Amino acid sequence: MCTYTTVQDRVEGSAKGPEGRWLRLSTATVYFDHPVHAMAEHTLNIDLADPAGGPAARVGIELTPASARRLVAAIEAALASVPAELSA
C-alpha cells in the first residue's frame, strides 16, 4: 500500500543509531506504508532522526499494526506510572 500517509513531529532525546553511535533526535516521522524489512505488507513505520547528521542518522522502526498499538499502550503505561511532575 502506497498510502503517502505521513505524520511528523519534533522530539527531544537520543537514540542509538548506525554502528552503535548515539544520535541526538529532533524529528519523528510516522507513517503507515511499505516496510523495507518487516515481513508484512504494511507496517506502522517510525523514523527517529537527527536530520543535521545526514540521511543515515536515523533509527528506522517497522511494526505490525498490533505491535504498534501495544507499543503505544506500553509507552502510555510507563508514563502513567510515574508522578506527573516527572513526566510532564
Add this chain to the structure above:
Amino acid sequence: MSELNAQTIRIQGHGGEEIEAYLARPLGSGSRGGVVVIHHMPGYDRGTKEIARRFAELGYDAICPNLYWREAPGAAPDDAAATARAQGGVPDERLIGDVSGAASHLRSLDSSNGKVGVIGYCSGGRQSVLAACNLDLDAAVDCYGAFVTGTVPDGFPLRVTNLVDQLPNLRCPLLGLFGNEDKFPTPEQVDELEAILKDNGKEYEFHRYDDAGHAFFSVDRPAYNVAAATDGWARITEFYLGA
C-alpha cells in the same frame, strides 16, 4: 538477448541539475527503444535496478533516475527514502524534469530508435502518468499508482495531488496494472481513471488481478504475487513491442 551492461551514471535532471541514474543496456549495436523506470516510494533500490536490468535483457536501453539524489546523495536507499519523505516527497515539477532528462539521455544513445517509454511502480505509477501527461513519450505503464484519481486526505505533509485535471493531456497509450485487493488505489479509483480515459478518447489497456494487492511486482516483499507479476510482465512486454 541476455548479455548486458549496467552502470551508475550522472544525467542532467530538472533545472539542469546533475543527478544519479542507473543505466542498463543490451550489449551490441542496433536500433532499439528506451524505457525510463521510475522507482517506488521506498527508493532507488536493488529491486528497482533489477527491473532496469530486466528491460535491458528484453532488448531495451533502460534508465532509472535516482529521484532522491538531491535530498540524500550517496545514501542507502532506505535512508534516502526516509529523508525524502520527511522533507515532503518529490515535487511533481521536479519529477517531470528528471524524467525528461532521463528520456533525453536515452534518446542521445547511439542505439536509440527515438522511442522512449516510461514505467513506474507505486508512487512511481502516478509519476509515470504525470510524465506521460507532460512529456513526449511513446508509451506509459502505471503499476498500481495511488492518487492518479481519488481524493488526497487533508493534512498530508507530502506534496501529492490527484492527476484528474491533467489526464486530458495524456500524450501516449497507457497500460495500467492493478491489484483488486489494493486500497491505494482502490478498484473504484481505477474505474474512475478508466472512465476519464474513455471519455477523453485516450488509448489505454488495463489489467486487474484478483488476489493481488499493492506492490505485487516486488520480489522481495510479502506483497509479491507470482500470478499477477508473471502476467504483468507479459503484458508489459507485449505493450512495449506494440508501441
